Amino acid sequence: MNWINNVVRPKITNVFKKRDTPDNLWHKCSNCGEMIFHRDFAANLKVCSNCNHHARLETDARLGQLFDNNQYTVFDVREVQHDPLKFRDQRKYPDRLKDNRAKTGKPDAVTVAHGPLDGTEVVVAVQDFAFMGGSLGMAAGEAVVRGAEEALARRCPYILVAASGGARMQEGILSLMQMPRATVAVQLLREAGLPFLVVLTDPTTGGVMASYAMLGDIHIAEPGALIGFSGPRVIEQTIREKLPEGFQRAEFLLEHGMVDMVVHRHQLKEKLSKLVRVLMHRPGTDGSMTHIPMPVVSDEDAGTPPAVI
Amino acid sequence: MHTYLEFEKPLAELEGKIQELKGLAHQDPSVSISDEVEKLEAKAAQLLSNTYKNLETWQKVQVARHPNRPHMIDYIDQLVEDFTPLCGDRQFGEDPAILGGMGRFRGRSVVIMGHEKGHDMESRMHHNFGMARPEGYRKAVRLMDMAERFNLPLVMLVDTAGAYPGIGGEERGQAEAIARSTDRCLSVKTPSVCVVIGEGGSGGAVAIATASRIIMLEHSIYTVASPEASASILWRSSDKAKDAATAMKVTAQGLLDLGVIDRILPEPIGGAHRERVQMIREVGDAIEEEIRGMEGLNGDALVKARREKFLAMGRIVEE
Ligand SMILES: [Zn+2]
Numbered sequence: 001m002n003w004i005n006n007v008v009r010p011k012i013t014n015v016f017k018k019r020d021t022p023d024n025l026w027h028k029c030s031n032c033g034e035m036i037f038h039r040d041f042a043a044n045l046k047v048c049s050n051c052n053h054h055a056r057l058e059t060d061a062r063l064g065q066l067f068d069n070n071q072y073t074v075f076d077v078r079e080v081q082h083d084p085l086k087f088r089d090q091r092k093y094p095d096r097l098k099d100n101r102a103k104t105g106k107p108d109a110v111t112v113a114h115g116p117l118d119g120t121e122v123v124v125a126v127q128d129f130a131f132m133g134g135s136l137g138m139a140a141g142e143a144v145v146r147g148a149e150e151a152l153a154r155r156c157p158y159i160l161v162a163a164s165g166g167a168r169m170q171e172g173i174l175s176l177m178q179m180p181r182a183t184v185a186v187q188l189l190r191e192a193g194l195p196f197l198v199v200l201t202d203p204t205t206g207g208v209m210a211s212y213a214m215l216g217d218i219h220i221a222e223p224g225a226l227i228g229f230s231g232p233r234v235i236e237q238t239i240r241e242k243l244p245e246g247f248q249r250a251e252f253l254l255e256h257g258m259v260d261m262v263v264h265r266h267q268l269k270e271k272l273s274k275l276v277r278v279l280m281h282r283p284g285t286d287g288s289m290t291h292i293p294m295p296v297v298s299d300e301d302a303g304t305p306p307a308v309i
Numbered sequence: 310m311h312t313y314l315e316f317e318k319p320l321a322e323l324e325g326k327i328q329e330l331k332g333l334a335h336q337d338p339s340v341s342i343s344d345e346v347e348k349l350e351a352k353a354a355q356l357l358s359n360t361y362k363n364l365e366t367w368q369k370v371q372v373a374r375h376p377n378r379p380h381m382i383d384y385i386d387q388l389v390e391d392f393t394p395l396c397g398d399r400q401f402g403e404d405p406a407i408l409g410g411m412g413r414f415r416g417r418s419v420v421i422m423g424h425e426k427g428h429d430m431e432s433r434m435h436h437n438f439g440m441a442r443p444e445g446y447r448k449a450v451r452l453m454d455m456a457e458r459f460n461l462p463l464v465m466l467v468d469t470a471g472a473y474p475g476i477g478g479e480e481r482g483q484a485e486a487i488a489r490s491t492d493r494c495l496s497v498k499t500p501s502v503c504v505v506i507g508e509g510g511s512g513g514a515v516a517i518a519t520a521s522r523i524i525m526l527e528h529s530i531y532t533v534a535s536p537e538a539s540a541s542i543l544w545r546s547s548d549k550a551k552d553a554a555t556a557m558k559v560t561a562q563g564l565l566d567l568g569v570i571d572r573i574l575p576e577p578i579g580g581a582h583r584e585r586v587q588m589i590r591e592v593g594d595a596i597e598e599e600i601r602g603m604e605g606l607n608g609d610a611l612v613k614a615r616r617e618k619f620l621a622m623g624r625i626v627e628e
Contacts, residue, residue, distance in 0.1 A: 080623050084567060085558055089543040132556050138623040145620065167511075167533045169543055172557040173419050176533040179512060180519045180619045187616070210512040211482040215492060229484035230474030231513070234538070238474045248479060259480050
């Protein structure tokens with residue numbers, strides 16, 4: 001790959017600058033304009049080998065990245081009400097769904113699976129921006145809930161990779177109600193003492209951000225990801241000011257205390273593995289035991305000073 | 310001075326004529342107008358009733374935003390004795406877009422909070438048009454904690470176009486604040502009642518609306534995003550707000566049909582803004598009734614029921 005980068009790439013870049021990029025062969029980095037051979041780009045988990053820009057990763061690649069040897073089982077998700085508003089904007093909602101299903105090969109924006117991550121069983125939910133902007137509709141909400149139920153049943157950690165523009169407008173208020181629904185799911189995990197880890201990817205905004213994506217025990221963000229409540233355009237229109245450089249990017253959230261860490265995609269699995277092992281009282285991958293004293297205080301007791309007689 | 314909505318124009322003309330006649334009679338007491346006034350008043354009453362019986366969605370949006378509609382402050386004034394407003398999130402600041410505190414409601418101690426939009430330019434600016442920043446939601450969490458600690462029923466009045474989109478709010482974690490407020494609202498071990506009194510807009514509303522019982526006033530609206538925002542997302546034009554509101558079924562009836570709210574409270578003929586005192590009293594009656602209905606339930610049972618209620622939304626009921 002380096003050979004391609006350093007030697008062949010500059011020449012090829014020049015050649016292709018003159019005409020349109022055949023999109024089946026080459027990927028042009030949206031950040032630096034670098035031309036990358038598609039296969040290499042995929043092998044690099046869609047991180048630009050030139051500038052480290054993290055492009056959006058589709059569901060299967062993400063699941064493949066996190067689970068050992070690409071071994072995982074996808075859960076079926078309970079069926080939800082079908083187009084309850086009989087919604088139509090410029091197009092009928094069922095037609096949009098059909099197109100997005102064909103495009104992504106997924107029934108909706110969130111896919112949940114379980115399998116081993118560095119040998120530790122985990123449930124992973126992946127939200128795919130390619131499916132109607134990762135919008136949170138009933139099916140996506142149900143998938144998030146289903147993932148929590150599976151993690152509870154298996155007593156294992158729940159890792160959620162978020163990416164969403166916000167609500168599924170075509171489902172109206174029922175889309176908004178996925179915020180409390182997913183929140184209930186998070187509460188159940190919390191009460192069961194199971195880790196809920198959130199990976200915030202580009203972009204995570206709106207109702208997803210203002211519910212489960214900000215309720216993780218640990219928040220990990222991918223470099224450069226746009227993360228926030230209101231979209232930047234809405235803020236600009238409201239305050240009629242230009243937004244500062246780096247506003248609502250992962251690094252900005254780290255600085256403002258909203259995420260625990262910004263992790264390069266290539267280190268994500270390793271980081272998650274370390275975290276779930278410690279949280280689940282498992283030995284490290286090198287066989288060393290974690291020596292974490294188990295607190296025995298309940299929530300109510302925490303912070304109460306010892307009784308004085 | 311009464312503010313007439315666009316669709317109330319014929320009514321405005323009729324009522325204007327009545328006022329004119331009355332003024333005339335006042336100047337010259339020899340003119341007998343009582344018959345004519347009576348006739349016009351009957352006609353106006355009929356028109357008002359007919360208009361409000363069949364409001365279209367977009368008309369309801371306008372009524373929900375009517376400047377004379379009773380606001381949070383009006384409900385507190387009329388319903389809560391010994392009200393003490395509490396301020397601040399103990400972390401950064403005080404947000405007057407959400408008011409809250411404790412007091413006595415019909416003989417019971419309660420915690421009450423809600424969005425306040427303001428009633429004139431100065432107060433609207435002060436309350437930021439009811440659009441809260443993170444501090445508002447963090448104050449709400451404080452109040453919910455207090456309701457649970459002192460075993461007080463929790464009353465929440467929703468009236469906001471949405472949370473405020475701004476730089477400071479994003480820096481201080483608007484999304485996190487909303488998420489935590491929703492979270493706390495779902496877990497609070499005390500009876501909670503939410504009334505959508507005007508506009509329930511998006512996450513900024515939901516943060517204090519995940520109550521045990523959810524009531525909407527007849528002409529209030531509750532939306533995933535304001536009709537204007539929905540239109541600009543879906544139609545790429547905020548001029549389509551009317552279509553968006555209609556398509557998204559934002560009315561109380563729409564939400565009841567979808568199983569998202571528990572109850573619709575009828576409004577006086579002509580809307581809440583025409584009979585404010587009556588409306589506020591009836592909201593009080595409904596809140597009292599709902600709190601009574603939850604009396605005797607323990608905290609865990611309340612939380613369990615609340616969770617199940619939300620989890621059931623949008624699910625297909627198995628026969
Ligand atoms: Zn690049």
